[in-house]
Amino acid sequence: MGRDGTERGGTERGGTERGGTERGGLPGASRREGLPDTQQGMRRRNLSRVMHAVAANGPLSRAAVAARIGLTRAAVSTLVDELIRAGLVEELGPERPCRVGRPGSALAVSAQGPAGIGAEVGVDHLAACVVDLRGAVRARATRRVDNRGRAPGPVVTDLMSLIRQVSAGAEQEGLRPAGLAIAVPGLVARDSHTVVRAPNLDWHDTDVGALLPAELPLVVDNEANFGALAELWLGAAPPADFLHVSAEVGIGAALVVEGRLLRGARGFAGELGHVPVWPDGPKCPCGGRGCLEQYAGEEAVLRAAGLAPGADRVELLATCAAAGDENVRGALREAGAALGIALTGAVNLLDPRAVVLGGALSRLAPWLLPSLRDELGRRIAGPGCAVAVSRLGPDGPLLGAAHAVVRSVLDDPVGVA
C-alpha cells in the first residue's frame, strides 16, 4: 500500500497530537501557550471548512460553498483549486440549471483520493473496511475467530492480513489509504496505541503500534468510543450531545459533548459497567460491589436467564426472548432496570440530549427498553432525556474507526502539498 506512503509519512495528522499540555504547577514548565495564529493556520482552517462543506452537503458549486462558509467566491476559488490539485476534490461538471443565471460547476469530494481504513478486534471476530472521502464503504472483510485469551501477536497478524486484503482491493479502485484506525474492546491510554487492559482478550499494556508495520498513521481506541463517533457522524438525526451505551461483553459508554468525544484525563472515561447500582451487591472483579455489570453484563444476564454460554450469546438471548421465554425476558427486564438506575446517575450528572443504545444492546433493546425507560422516567425530574436505539448496531465501531480517519483528512486536508 505504499504507493504514496512517503508523501504522508512526515506529518502527524488526526488531532491526537494536540492539546494535553501538561499543566504542571511550575511556571517554567508550560512553554507553549497554544499554537500561534498565523496565515498558514488560517489557510488550513479554511481549506478544512471547504472540505467539510462539500463533504457534508452533497455536490456544491463554488458560490454555494462561499455562501455557506462565509468567504468570498474568489477566496473559495483558490481554496478549491488547491484541493483539486491535491486530489481531494473533483469537479463533476456543470450543475443542472434550475435557477436563473449561469449554473455553477458541481464540486464533490473525490471518490479516488485518500481513504480511511477501519479495523476491529472483537472477542470473536476480526473485521476491516475501507471508507472513501464520500463516506461510502468501498471494501470490507470479516473473519470469525475466537480471540479470547489469544496472544496479541497472532491476533494482530490475522487482522493485518484482513487489512491488506481490503486495502489491496481499495487500491485497485484508485483509493489511497490515508490512515488506519483500530477499535479494540478494552481501555486504551490517551493519545497512544497501548491497550492498557482488555479483560476479554486478556491483553495488558499491549502496544498495538509496535506489532504493526508503521506504514500508515495509526489510531487505536476503544470500540465504544468509535461506536459513539459513528452514531455522531452517521446516526439518523444526530444531536451533538449524547451518551452512547454499548455492550459487547463489558458495558461501555462514550459521551459526546458538543460534537466531540469526552475521553477523560487518562482516556478511561465511559466505564459505565462499573458504576455502583446496588452498593452492597455481589462482588465484582473490578474490586467494587454491585457494579452495573453484575446485573446487566452478558455473563450476569445469561446466568439469570438460565442459559449456558454458547457461541453467539447475544443472538441466543434475542431468539429466546422473541420466542417468549419468560426466564430470559425476566433477566432482560432486570438488566434494563439496572441500566436505568445507572443511567439515571449519568444523566443527572451530564445532562445529555439523548441516550443511545448501541452494540449488543440495540439487538436486545425491545426487551430492555420498557424497564429501562421506566426507571429513568421515574427517577429523573424535569424534562428527562430521550432514549434511542442505534441503527448501526454491531457495525458502529468498525464504521466509526474508518470514518475517524476520513474525518482527520477533512479536518486537515493539506497534510503535505
Next chain:
Amino acid sequence: MGRDGTERGGTERGGTERGGTERGGLPGASRREGLPDTQQGMRRRNLSRVMHAVAANGPLSRAAVAARIGLTRAAVSTLVDELIRAGLVEELGPERPCRVGRPGSALAVSAQGPAGIGAEVGVDHLAACVVDLRGAVRARATRRVDNRGRAPGPVVTDLMSLIRQVSAGAEQEGLRPAGLAIAVPGLVARDSHTVVRAPNLDWHDTDVGALLPAELPLVVDNEANFGALAELWLGAAPPADFLHVSAEVGIGAALVVEGRLLRGARGFAGELGHVPVWPDGPKCPCGGRGCLEQYAGEEAVLRAAGLAPGADRVELLATCAAAGDENVRGALREAGAALGIALTGAVNLLDPRAVVLGGALSRLAPWLLPSLRDELGRRIAGPGCAVAVSRLGPDGPLLGAAHAVVRSVLDDPVGVA
C-alpha cells in the same frame, strides 16, 4: 426579488441545518458552518494570546511574550502597542538585568483598566466583589440576609445595592466595570439569564436579567459552576480535568474538561445530588429514591446527627464534630460514604484527574474524607483518582464569577473598546 428566499426555495438539498444554532458565542454572527476565518479573527486571537500570556506569567518583556506564544518580536510589538493604547496593558519600566543583553521592558496587564464584578445570591447571604485584570480583589461587600422564599425582586434589589457599592469604590480607584456575573444556588438555563429553579430560594423560571438595569454585559450561572471555575483559575495546582463537588443546601458538581466547563445540553449538568446511591432508599422530592441528597444533603445530615436546623448549620456541624460529638461524626461518616459511592460512579464515567471538594464540604472535609476515600478506593480499580479539598472554600463562587468576567476580557481584548 428575494435574494435569500430564492436560494432556499430553488434547491432541493435536504436542509441539514446543523443543530448547533445556539452557540454560546457573544457576537451574533451565527453563520451556517462555523464562522469564517479572516484576518481580523487572527488578529483578535493573537491579541488574546498576548493578554493571556502577560496576565498569567507575571511581568514579561515583549521578547518573552513572543517566545512564549510563538510569534515574532515585531508582531508582538504591534499587538502590545494596540493593547497599551486600549488601556489593557501597561509598561512597568525596564526589567532587572539578570542575563546578558539588553533588558526588556516589563509588561503587565493594567490595574486601572476594565474589571470584573462578581455577585452571589446565597440562601442566607448576598455578596459582591470587584476583581481587576491582575486578579486582585479590589472591593468587596457582604450582607447576611435570609433569602429563603423571598421574592426575586427584593433580593435582586438588595444585591444591586451591594453591587453599586463595590463598583463605586472600584471606579474611584480608576477601574471600569466590564461585566457582571451572578452566581445563584439553582439551575440556570444554558446561555440565558433565567433561573429555571432554585429550590432553596423558591424561584422558578426567574429571568434575573429582566430585574436588573441593563448597564453591563451580564452572565448568570450556577454557583457550583463558578466555584469550579474558581478552582480551575485560582486553585493550588490546578489540573485541567477535574470534578468539583460543592454543597450549600443541595449537592452540586461541576465538571471541568480540558480547561472548559461541561454544562450539558440544557445547562443542567452536575446534578450529583440526585444520583441514586441506594436505589430503594427514601423518597426524594425530585421523584427518585435513595438519591445522594437523602444521605449527604444538609438536611439529612442534620437529622442523622440529631441537630435542629439553626442559623449557621454548617458551622454547627463542624464545631460539634470538632468537639468530638459521636452522633455528628457518625452522620458525617455516613455522608462521606454515600458521597464516595456516588463519586465512584462519576469517576468511572468521567475519569477526571481529581475530585475537589468545595463549598461547605471543604469545611467538613476532615470528617467526610476518611469514609469517602475508603469507599472510592475500594470500588475503583486502576490508578484511582485524587481527592482534594479546595482552599477557596465558601469564597469560590463569588471569586469565580468575578474572574469569569475578567477571563472574558482576556479572551477578547479588543471587543471591550
Next chain:
DNA sequence: ACTAATTTGTCAATCGCCATGACGAAATAG
C-alpha cells in the same frame, strides 16, 4: 577601561491571504 558578545525593541521591505470590484460566460425571462 575598553571591546566583543548578547539580547531587546523597532523599522522597512516582503510575503500570504482574503476582500473588493469588474469582467466574460452561461443560463433564464420576456
Next chain:
DNA sequence: CTATTTCGTCATGGCGATTGACAAATTAGT
C-alpha cells in the same frame, strides 16, 4: 434578441505576520 441573473476568474488593494537589519542597553572578557 435583449435584459437579467448568477457563476467563476482576474487584477488590485488592505491587513497582518515574517524577514532582515539596526540602534540601544547590558554583561563577559582581557
